[in-house]
Amino acid sequence: MVRAHSPILVLGLVCGMSESPARGEVIRDPYIQLTTRSSSVVAWRTDQSIAPRVRYGPAPGNLSQSVPAEQIVMRVSPEMKGLPEVPRLGQSTPEGVYQFEATVSELAVDSKYYYGVFDGDTLLAGGTEDAFFHTQPRAEPGRPLRFWVVGDTGDGGIIQRNVYDAMKAYVAADGRRLDAFVHLGDMAYDDGIDPMFQANFFDVYAGTISNTVTWATMGNHEGHTSDGTLGIGPYYDAYVLPADGEAGGVPSGSEAYYSFDFGPIHFVCLNSHDEARGEADRMATWLRQDLAQNDSEWLIAFWHHPPYSKGSHHSDLEDQLIEMREVMMPILEDHGVDMVLAGHSHIYERSMLLDRAYVTPTDPFGVILDDGDGNADGDGSYLKSAHLHPHGGTVAVVSGHGRGSGLSFGLSPVHRISLKEGGSVLMDLEGDTMKVTMLNEEGVVRDEFQLIKRGEVAPRLPLSDPWCPFGPAIVASERTRGKVQAHLIAQPDVPDATVHYTLDGSEPSPASPAYGGPIDIGAPTTIKAFSVWRGGERRSPVTTREVLPATPGSLRYVRIPLLQAEDDAVESGLGIVDLHSSTVGITSPEASWFGLRFQDVRVPRDATILSSFFVMRPALLGMDPAKWTVYADLSNQTRSFTEEIGGLSTRPRTTASALWNVVAWTGIGHQLSSPELAAVVEEVVHREEWAAGNSIGLLISGAGERSADSFDGRAAGAPEFWVVYDERDALSVAVDGGLTAHVTMTPEGERRLFASFEILNSAQARGFVYTVEGSPTMEPESWETLNASFAGTLQGRRPGLSHLAFEMSQPDGGIFGEKYFLRMRVVR
């Protein structure tokens, strides 16, 4: 809350009350807020009215100076009687609380002062070795600075404490204390009410915050009870933040978003929770003004909702995350931001050195400047020119693992590492190098990178073959009566990539065989593979997949993955075709098209298609109503998709089509099937020019946005095509229905006859009529058509065929004899 130098001062009131014999007890230990190069705020709470004094000086035993009374602001619990002039704390504050915020000013730059808080002349708290504050260093690079960065801590549980203890042990071991604590939000689960702040923030971190300034950003949990747009609630009671540019930067007029200088670093804190995030809204407007005036050596921004995450929150799916990326990242990068820090996702994740990664879904192509691990002991530190320059590269860090980790959707395509464990981040500025260390809850360093800003680094073009968080895609083509073939597709799928693999479950190495073509699989096999590219300089993670051989049985089918980037394409409402989009589907708001081309479809000409469909895996959620139509391409069975205008919509297509009322896509990565395409595919394979092994292109048109994994986005999740077929003509298949008879006896001793057989699901569409005939003798003249009444569906249904049972009766209602013969006839 903004209070220093507020006109509401409490000197007189407090002096009057200090004559009361009751002595206040400190109920919130003193903690440090809003340090500048010449001032610091000391805040604390008591349960009684006191005559507040802060004394400070060069040693705990020499607190020779005192803060003028008009620089101490008091606020009290809302119900407090008799203090009409005194501002109130939030509604959830317990009764009887007095909060004091003392601004100690006119201090020397970068200097340490010990303090004590007093009631009149009685020491209440402080006056010890660990009660001190430190004014901020000068802008010029000087002594090393250390920041502790963590979010999503606030449940008061064991992991939160372990993470904190691990940081303290690490800091104690190397002897370099923290200069500031940057909290990334969600520090008071579940609802950010005042007692939760006390229990889950102040009580836990008392030993650090009594001598280390905290810079905080509001999380969504604080947002349950605090309002960032108004700056009220327990969060704003807890922190004193620089709305007026007290610590450098342009005044924001809000404690929910603000900036400050800390040595050579300009920090920007944004409110990603409840502030309007539009380009023309006040936060973006202020941000542009603030950054235009900033000439610090470093620029670091932080807020709660991460611009890139696939942890417990997915940055392609949630508005706050998407808007922070699409709106705020461009402004920050225009002004040379070096790092952005966020929490919210309960995970540790951090990016490569990136620039202009704004699109949704996040796409690694054209945005990665350095795809190494950023570590001097690995691929080398990230390098940027000294000073701030637009678009020199940003590292984005998610440190939302302060009380453990949760879900993960896998690695974002711009991330270099993702770790599902509790921990926190230390950021050490030493000279021109920012060293970032992820320390897990056991105190083990799990990630480390350095950002060096030195001299002039030549501007870099984004990499065309950036490191990719996925190992090779291992996809299988499958044919009954043949073997399964495994295809290993390098990710990124660049010309100089080589995939090395093993088939015995052992870890592959560069000495393992290099993939040269499909691998025949005749027994259950564990394939492990990784890619190397850029002359061996880059190596992907290892992918593992269990591949099972073709399912035994009489069913003939092919299962075909997409095998090259050009085989999926999207066409916008304007007719522009994109062969390399990171998702496939109806991806523009207008009615538009997408195409999928599956190669080597080994279905014989004139085969009967029993069932066919393709599967897709959602890359984004999709809730709009969506109605699509699926056709097959008749232009030429082997003609690839091209980028000419209208390249999909103008192709000749099948007369047969399938309507698809697409359900809402509410899960990412779950496989979804198209409607039945048997008639569409049959029209293709019944053409004169069809030959087994040709390609089948599917053309899908419609409205209602849905984006699925594409070959370019994630080859392992790209669409797959299934065709279940019978080489014979449809009539032969229909007749070969496996007629069987069952007889049951009623309690009255009456014999009842049932016939069961498989019928083609497409029988009606084909004009097929099934009849069952019976005869007691099998004499040619003795056969008669029986009446059939539907008795139900039996187990054992195969794709395209349904196993049904019918009760049979003779036309004249006669009784079946001991011996009776049945036969089935199908006519068109």
Ligand SMILES: [Fe+2]
């Ligand atoms: Fe959160």
